[in-house]
Amino acid sequence: MKKLNLTFDNGPTVETTAMVLDELLQRNLLASFCVVGKQLESAAGQDLARRALAEGHRIVNHSLTHGTALGDDPSDAHANAEVDQMHDLMQTSLGDWGARWFRPFGRGGKIGPHLFSAASVARFADLQYSVLLWNSVPRDWVDTQGWVETALKDIQQQNNTVLVLHDLPTGAMLNLPRFLDEVHKLDVQITQELPRDCVPFEHGKAIFDQAHLARLTTG
Numbered sequence: 001m002k003k004l005n006l007t008f009d010n011g012p013t014v015e016t017t018a019m020v021l022d023e024l025l026q027r028n029l030l031a032s033f034c035v036v037g038k039q040l041e042s043a044a045g046q047d048l049a050r051r052a053l054a055e056g057h058r059i060v061n062h063s064l065t066h067g068t069a070l071g072d073d074p075s076d077a078h079a080n081a082e083v084d085q086m087h088d089l090m091q092t093s094l095g096d097w098g099a100r101w102f103r104p105f106g107r108g109g110k111i112g113p114h115l116f117s118a119a120s121v122a123r124f125a126d127l128q129y130s131v132l133l134w135n136s137v138p139r140d141w142v143d144t145q146g147w148v149e150t151a152l153k154d155i156q157q158q159n160n161t162v163l164v165l166h167d168l169p170t171g172a173m174l175n176l177p178r179f180l181d182e183v184h185k186l187d188v189q190i191t192q193e194l195p196r197d198c199v200p201f202e203h204g205k206a207i208f209d210q211a212h213l214a215r216l217t218t219g
C-alpha cells in the first residue's frame with residue numbers, strides 16, 4: 001500500500017491552521033507541522049502549535065526566520081540563530097514538544113547544497129535533531145487549486161510521498177478537503193512514518209552517505 005505524509009510548513013497562522021487542524025481531526029489523520037519563529041512568537045501561534053501537539057501531530061523546527069537558507073550563509077552565527085534560537089523559542093513556548101525534528105528551508109522546495117552548512121550539521125549533532133526533507137512540492141502557494149492534481153500524481157508515482165503544503169492564508173488550503181477526499185478513494189495510507197530517503201539525519205547522526213550529504217551541504 002502506498003503511503004503519504006502530510007506536512008504543513010511556515011505556520012501556524014490564525015487564518016488557516018485551525019481550519020487545517022479541524023479537517024485532520026474530523027478525518028482522524030495525523031500530520032507534521034513545520035513551524036517558524038515569526039509565527040510562534042504570538043500567543044495565537046503558540047496556542048495553535050499546542051493544539052496541534054495535543055491532537056497528536058508532529059511539531060518540526062523549521063527555523064527562526066526562514067530567511068536565508070543554511071547553506072547560503074554557512075557561518076556558525078547563522079546556524080545558531082536558525083536552529084538553536086528556534087529550539088529555545090519552541091522549548092519556552094511549547095514545553096516538551098516530543099521528538100526533535102528540523103526541516104531546512106529549501107528556497108521554494110529545491111534540493112541542493114543550499115540546504116545545510118557544516119555548522120548546521122554540528123548543531124543537529126549537539127541537539128540530537130532528526131531532519132525531515134520532502135519529495136513532493138506541488139507549489140500550493142502559487143497554484144492554489146491545481147496543487148491538488150499535482151500532488152495526486154506524485155502520490156501515485158512514489159511509494160511514500162512526503163508532501164509539502166503550507167498552512168498560510170493563500171486560499172490553497174480551501175482545497176484540502178477536496179484533496180483528502182481524492183486521496184481517500186486511492187489505496188493510500190496517510191502516515192507519520194517517513195521514507196528513509198527523506199531523513200538525512202537521525203538523532204543528530206548522518207544517515208545519508210558522505211557523497212549524498214556533500215551534495216546538500218555548503219562550507
Ligand SMILES: [Zn+2]
Nearest residue numbers: 009010066105
Ligand atoms: Zn518553509
